[in-house]
Amino acid sequence: MTAGKQQLREQVWEALRTHGVARFPGTQGRIPNFAGAESAADRLARLPEWKKALVLKVNPDAPQLSVRRRALAEGKRVFMAVPRLTEEHCFIELNPSDLARKVSKAATITGARALGRPVRIDQVPPLDLIVCGSVAVNRRGERLGKGGGYSDLEFGLLREAGVVGLRTPVVTTVHPLQILEDGIEMLPHDIPLDWIVTPDATVRCERGRPKPRGVYWDFLTPEKIASIPVLQLLKGAGTHPRAT
Numbered sequence: 001m002t003a004g005k006q007q008l009r010e011q012v013w014e015a016l017r018t019h020g021v022a023r024f025p026g027t028q029g030r031i032p033n034f035a036g037a038e039s040a041a042d043r044l045a046r047l048p049e050w051k052k053a054l055v056l057k058v059n060p061d062a063p064q065l066s067v068r069r070r071a072l073a074e075g076k077r078v079f080m081a082v083p084r085l086t087e088e089h090c091f092i093e094l095n096p097s098d099l100a101r102k103v104s105k106a107a108t109i110t111g112a113r114a115l116g117r118p119v120r121i122d123q124v125p126p127l128d129l130i131v132c133g134s135v136a137v138n139r140r141g142e143r144l145g146k147g148g149g150y151s152d153l154e155f156g157l158l159r160e161a162g163v164v165g166l167r168t169p170v171v172t173t174v175h176p177l178q179i180l181e182d183g184i185e186m187l188p189h190d191i192p193l194d195w196i197v198t199p200d201a202t203v204r205c206e207r208g209r210p211k212p213r214g215v216y217w218d219f220l221t222p223e224k225i226a227s228i229p230v231l232q233l234l235k236g237a238g239t240h241p242r243a244t
Contacts, residue, residue: 003182005144012136015177023062031061031133031146034175036199041066041173044131044197045074049169053128055079057091057158059151060109061133067173068107072096079124080112081154088229089118090157121230126163130155132191134172141192141205142184143172149219155191156215157230166211171195179203189216 003011013027016034023033044050044067057079058068071078078094094106094116105111132151136144145151158164170191176198186192189212196203215234225231 005185006147008136008144008180008182008184009147012178012180016175019177021175021177025062029146031059031063031135032175032178033062034178036175037063037173038066039199040175040197041070043199043202044171044173045070047171047195047197047202049129049171049195055125055127056129056131057081057124057127057154058131059133060112064131064133064173065107067131068094069104072099072103072107077125078107079119079127080109080116081150082118083109084148084150085153085157085228085230087118088233089120090228090230091119091121091124092116093119093123121157121161124158124161124163127158127168130164130168130170130191132170132172132193134174134178134193136178136180136184137172137174137193137196138180138182138184139196139203139206140183141194141207141209142186143191143193144184149189152189152191152212153215153220153228156189156212157234159212160214160234164211168211169194170211171197173197176200187216187219188212189219 016022016027016032021035055077056071060080075096080092082090092112099106106115134143135146170193192207192209193205
């Protein structure tokens with residue numbers, strides 16, 4: 001039986017705290033930062049998918065800071081979503097050629113805001129790789145975020161824009177305690193993983209479900225649509241659900 005999503009989140013947050021591997025700013029309500037995040041980023045960089053990627057989308061959370069820094073240091077263009085997609089220019093482009101010696105600062109949330117270039121979704125180029133943050137995952141590629149659904153929505157929007165597809169690799173870096181044996185309930189708009197990377201291991205997921213095909217309007221509340229400008233624009237343009 002699949003445990004409830006919030007129950008699984010609480011289980012992981014508590015395990016990280018109990019084992020002393022949680023880092024600032026804590027675990028509760030977050031994509032948890034963890035001891036060994038830098039080593040996980042190093043291991044991720046060994047993947048062929050990483051080596052081939054020139055343009056990446058990386059989540060802005062603390063445990064993936066080393067991923068963003070490494071990508072920029074290697075000359076890769078990085079796109080980060082504006083938190084909660086609250087602006088029409090809902091992504092920030094970080095281009096190493098524009099950052100000179102400020103790559104390390106640009107990889108932080110505040111640095112990206114100051115040094116990056118805000119872009120609309122139609123200005124995002126085709127993406128070679130997506131790195132997302134996770135609270136809990138399993139080896140079947142099922143993933144659980146912190147509960148806002150923004151990573152899944154970002155994928156749906158990028159799919160609508162034609163810059164990601166079924167074959168765009170999706171990876172996450174986590175602590176081993178975040179890998180569960182439990183099933184994780186997945187809805188049509190939830191992103192399955194292709195790879196899970198920890199400080200000590202690389203796991204190819206036994207993924208059996210397709211990636212989302214776009215924005216699934218039936219799962220969005222009127223309040224959420226009203227709070228996200230790009231959704232309002234899409235809805236006004238007559239974009240329809242692609243669900244089921």
